[in-house]
Structure formats: C-alpha cells, structure tokens
Amino acid sequence: MAVTIRDVAKASGVHISTVSRTFSAPHLVNPETRTRVLATAEELGYRPNRAARALITGRTHNIGLIVADIANPFFPPMIKAAETHARRRDYHVFVADTDEDPVVETDLVRALAKQVDGILLCSPRMSDDQIEQLRREVPLVVVNRLIDGLPAVVMDVGAGARSAVRHLVGLGHRHLVYLSGPRGSWTNREIRKAAGAAARSGGAELTVLGPHQPISSAGADAAETVLATGATAVLAYNDLMAVGLLQSLQDRGVAVPERVSVVGFDDIATSALVRPTLTTVANPTAAAGRAAVDMLLQQGDDGATGQVSLRTDLVIRNSTGPGPYAPAGATTAEVAAYAKE
C-alpha cells in the first residue's frame, strides 16, 4: 500500500540500508547515490515511517501535553506555543484534557508514555508523590507547579500577587479579599501566601474566600460574599473569576472601580474586552510553553533538572482605582505610579 524504504531501494537499485542512511546519516553515502535515492524517493512519494523508526531507535519524536482543561482560555496560547515550538524541532504533540481529574491524569501519562519521548504536565492536580512516581516511567516537565527535584517551568505568580497587592495598597485600600482558586492548585497556594504577606507588610487586611472552581460563574456567585466582607478591593485567582465578579457587581449596581477594585490573573484575551477593562497580572504562557518544550527535549542530553521561573507583569487597566485611604485628590494613574516600588 504505502511506499516503504524497500520500494525506494528497489527502484533506485540499492540496498534498503543505503536508503535508510540517505535519510538518517546522509554523510555516510556517496553524494551521487544520495541524489539518485532522493530523486526516486521524491518521485515515489516516500515518507519514512516514524513508528517503525521509533521501534528501533527508542525515540518517537512525539511529546505529550496534558492540561486540566483545554477550554480554559488560559491554556490555548500555551498549547499553541508549545506545539509550534515542538514542530519546529520536528516533534509532534499529543494533547489531552483531564477535566481537572487527578485519576485521569495518571492514566493518561501511562497511556501516552510508550508513544512519546516525554510529557508536559500542565497544572497537574495529583499529589507530589504520584508525579514523582510517574517521573520514573517517562521524562516529565511540570508546568505551573514546583516539586523538588523535578524539572519545572512556573510563572512567578508570587511576585505577581505582591505587585497586585502593593498596587491596591498604594491606591489606598486597606481591606482586600482573595478569591481562591481550586484546591490542589500550586498557583493558588503561592498567590495566597504572597498576597497575605504583602498585605501584612503593607498594613492591610486580607480575607481569603474559597476554594472556587476557576470559572466565571464562580466569580459571579462570590459577589454577595465579597460585599459582605466590607472589603474595597478583590484579587481573584484568575481572570475568568474576576470577569464574572465584575459583571455580577455591575448587575448589583456596585460601581467598579469606584466602590470596589478588582484584579485578576492571567490576562486572557477577554480581559481587555470587558468594561471596565480588567487590571490583571499577565502570565507569559506562550513563553512557558516554549521553555517547557526546550527543557523536555534537552533532558535527554544532560540529566540536569532545571527549574525556571518566568516573570509576570501587572497590567493596570480600569478595574482598579483609589480606595478609602487614598491621598486626597489623587488620580488612579498618579497613585498607581507610587505602587511601582
């Protein structure tokens, strides 16, 4: 059916090993022979069978990319960047969605293991132990979570949370709320810790609400509780929740940012499209995808297990404004400038 190395060999009058070498070790074959083989290969439409090659070399030139939820707008840019980057290095990418289920995660890693050279585990929800176990079965790079001894790419959400809190405190807010994300999320823990510390050192109070599903309806549902705390500023686990909260507050006639300021995380596309536009901590998700791919592909060479932390950036838009303790008469821009350390 399909044209194989054998067909090319026959058609060009050489042994199959010569054809093989023409493709995988060109310097070992006479330039003349090589061009002849390449010509007939082209003519016949021959393409090497990667699966067969993998069988003997042990390298599949495939990688796996496992995420909690493809439809969560946080992931697509990362998937896209990782796929493009991998393809440029001649790797194909399996993408799988776990629906935030740790059991599915484990099964998926095992199922994919034999078919890939390594797996990118994005925002995994399983325990550290499970991940370390899997790491023994297949090369792994963890994204959005730090585990001792495991290669990882994370966004520095701690720093992001700190600048967000400083921004809010600088604007004159003294009582903040943190809208937690899902249980088991490393990112969530980091943000909570960093925000708590930053609030304390800024002389502000931080009320933690949650856990919540990382979706907009959860943000909307939290509006009532948020208002009940009497806080004047909210930091949300992600933009989806922040946007949900934003809309819900507006529906209740609560002015943003006049009465409540809102800050999100991720800077998904929607955040610049809602009104008021959302102040948020931008994560370099595309860069993270690329870095993770690089790390995975280098893993074979040395055994070094790097851990990189990528810079996050506070993007100040219109959902944050002066709070009750703001310097009199200051505008958002002026006060915000002060927050820039």
Add this chain to the structure above:
Amino acid sequence: MAVTIRDVAKASGVHISTVSRTFSAPHLVNPETRTRVLATAEELGYRPNRAARALITGRTHNIGLIVADIANPFFPPMIKAAETHARRRDYHVFVADTDEDPVVETDLVRALAKQVDGILLCSPRMSDDQIEQLRREVPLVVVNRLIDGLPAVVMDVGAGARSAVRHLVGLGHRHLVYLSGPRGSWTNREIRKAAGAAARSGGAELTVLGPHQPISSAGADAAETVLATGATAVLAYNDLMAVGLLQSLQDRGVAVPERVSVVGFDDIATSALVRPTLTTVANPTAAAGRAAVDMLLQQGDDGATGQVSLRTDLVIRNSTGPGPYAPAGATTAEVAAYAKE
C-alpha cells in the same frame, strides 16, 4: 529497559503469542492461563507498545486534529470535545496549528499521515483540489467546509445567517452590513450568500465589507467604515470581530443597540461577558468535534462518506434592538418574537 511482552511471557511460563492473545484476543486463551498472565503483567507493570502494534496491524489508534489557530476561542471547545470523545474510544489525538497557512496545512497532513488512522481537518484554507489529493493519502474528515465526495461536518451557518438577518429585519432594520471573515473560508462564503439572500427577500439592503482577519482588532478597525455606510445593523463573521466592533463603537459614543445593532457568530464564552451582551449565532462546536471523530472512526468500516450539517441557534441578547422601521412602541422582545418565523 521497559517491560515487554517477552518479559511477561518468561515470567508466566508461556509463549509470547499467548501473552499477545491475552490482550488482543482474550477468548482464544484458557481462562486460567489468562488470569495468570494478566496477574504477572500487572505485577511487572506491562503496557502494550502501541507503535509496535501499529506496525503490524496498520492501525495506530491515533488521530490527527488540524486547526487554523488553537488560540482562536472558537476551537478549544471543539478540540476538547473531540479529544475526550476519541479517548473514550481508546484513541489519542495529535493536535496541530497551521496559523491559517495552507502550505503548513498540507505539510502537516503528510507528516502526520503515517502516524494516525485519520485526520480531522478543521476550517482548512487550502483549495478543494489539494484536499482531495490528500484524501487519497490518508482518511480525512473535513470540518466547517463542504466538498463534494468528502466526508464532512459543518454547522448550518447559512440557516444561522438567515435567522440573524430575519431577526434584524423584524426589528425594523433596512440597511445591514456584513463584516466578512478571511478569504478562503467556506463559512464566510456561506454566511455572505445566505445573508444576502435573506436581506433581499426581506426588502433590506446588505453592504459587504472585507475581507478581514477573524480577530477583534479587525472588528474594531472596521467601526469607522461601518458607520460611514449609514447602516443600522451589523452581522459579523465571528464574535471576536463583533466584540471588537462593539467596544470600538462604544468608545466613539455610538450606543448599542440604540443606534446600531450587532450580531456575531459562534457564541464564544466572551460574548456573554461583554456589555452589552452579544446577540449571536451559536454553533454546536463540541457536537461537531464528536461527530467528526465518529465519522472518521466509522470510515474504515463502510466506505460511505457522510456529510452532516449541525443546527445553529440564534441567541438573542442585548446587542440588538429596534431599528428605524420598527413598529412604534415595540420592545425588543416583542419585535424579536416576530422574527421567529
């Protein structure tokens, strides 16, 4: 290194073929032997190597999913649904992004061909000829495009466009604009044709603008031109463009829907989050993903090349309202009801 069928055979004292059959044809092996083999397999942590199996059976149990742009919010729900559906049937999914480039599309199909049992081609930008050619090299299902003789899953965007136009005409609009999408898009052509016909039969004028990139900034950039036409209602190729337009109109102080009504396509998540919320034609993208997978997997059995068209639904929200020729005093809801045939 990894545990193979041979290890299991040795450990349980049978021939490798018996182990093989234990997994791929259990009824051919004695229940006693079978349980013994299964036990040692479990104990050793054996997992069949799909690549090796594929080599001999010719079935990889993988499928390819090629989309124009993973980061376009239209696709993730479809990717997610397709992946989940495929996995339930024990298939793994390669995802790849072409960045709207027809050349990359072709290369990708060829590169993936040997490694998959078939490919889902979503919103392809290449010519019909090229697709028909590729179809000879690997089983294909085309999504969002209709080509004679090729299995396909499409959304009935024509019907969607018709209801959108009827809705607008019913509201009293007589001059509409269609904001075209990208060149080469089948969907775009369908919408344009259907909208044109519906407008004519409703006694309204339709001005076509474009082509445009299917992104929000293109919608925003078109605002000026749209206003210059004097039209009172706009149908956009997709929600991204519609939302961009919405914001741009607001920034110019043009009230929506009071002065201009806007309708989008796709019903992406953002559409319900912007204000005014967007009236749009909802596409069953998840269902399309599942249907396409089913169609691809059945293709082997019979040679039947089905073509299914999925229902679309006009979702009326707040970006559309009465136009200049609306029955006096009518509210949006009342007038809209009239449009429901």
Add this chain to the structure above:
DNA sequence: TAATCTGTTGCAAACGTTTGCCGAATGGAG
C-alpha cells in the same frame, strides 16, 4: 475403535526501520 472436532498453545514470519559488522573498491604512501 477410528475419525473428527474443539480448544489451547507454540512456532515463525511479518510490519518498516536502524545499525554494527564486514567486504570491495579506490587511492595514496612507501
């Protein structure tokens, strides 16, 4: 009792590659 059938297992070839090894041919050095 012989012949036939059924259920279970082993044997070996095959899938499409890669790669270590060996021999042939070539060319330069001595």
Add this chain to the structure above:
DNA sequence: CTCCATTCGGCAAACGTTTGCAACAGATTA
C-alpha cells in the same frame, strides 16, 4: 608493486508486536 587507510554499500539482526499455521490433547461422534 605492495600495503594500508578510507569510503561506500550490502547483510542481517533487532525493535515489540500480531497472526496464520500447525501440533497436540481431550471430547464427541459414527
């Protein structure tokens, strides 16, 4: 002219499976 090194290409084994065929035992039938 001989010897050695180098370059090139063929041979065959290997990767981890599946599967048609044959062998065998025991059960059933005539």
